[in-house]
Amino acid sequence: MSERQDVTVREEALSERNRQIPTVAPLVDIVENENEILLFADMPGVDKNNISINIDNGRLALSGVREVKPVGAVIWEEFADVEYRRTFSVPQSIDVAKVNAELKEGVLLLHLPKAESAKPRQIEIKVG
Template sequence: MSDKELEVQKKHELETAAESTKGGPIFVPKVDIFENKDALTLVIDMPGVPNDGLRVNLENNELSVYGKVNVAAPGEEVYSEFTIGDYSRSFVVSEYIDREKIDASLKDGVLRLRLPKAEALKPRKIAIKAG
């Protein structure tokens, strides 16, 4: 085994000063963010969230993601090591993102958000004139 030990990471419940009207916990989903010359891609783990339970909103500079988990228990719960709850997370979006071209897809509990960069921000080659 390597020097790095495997560590179990617990789900972190969303901490907010506001009172929730929904019963049950709301978790902050884990996110990986990737960047290339054309876009940012957010990969967000939201297990148990169906397409119709997902909301992605962009208001002003805030991109918010909310996933509602609908899991039917096969019977009365006797013991559980896995807490089921909804997911919520928000991101500040810079002015360099083309808001009209943001797209989202959900597959196997993983939400992928693609945030294309505005044309003015993309790298470009500048032609050099002779003389």
């Protein structure tokens, strides 16, 4: 009938903490035309293999991990390991299967093509 908590079994965390790297939101530009939406995100120093892009249920989650591998002695360090992470809402009109991404000069460019049915259409009037 003891209320004491300190004798209960619990999982032991390693006393050596696994270091959490800071998370920041990358700066983005979003532009749109009739056929697609383009998303540019600044992710300097992120390797292609460390980027994940997930689209699920109308939410686009971007994540990119940068590893700064220091060499020798540090004289100064203004940027370090970081995780770029940001989530966006994706309109229903996007054709998820055709989304593609490219990485150039530390900038991630996402092409989000619109589905055929969502494109603007000119309707012709027939002469009756």
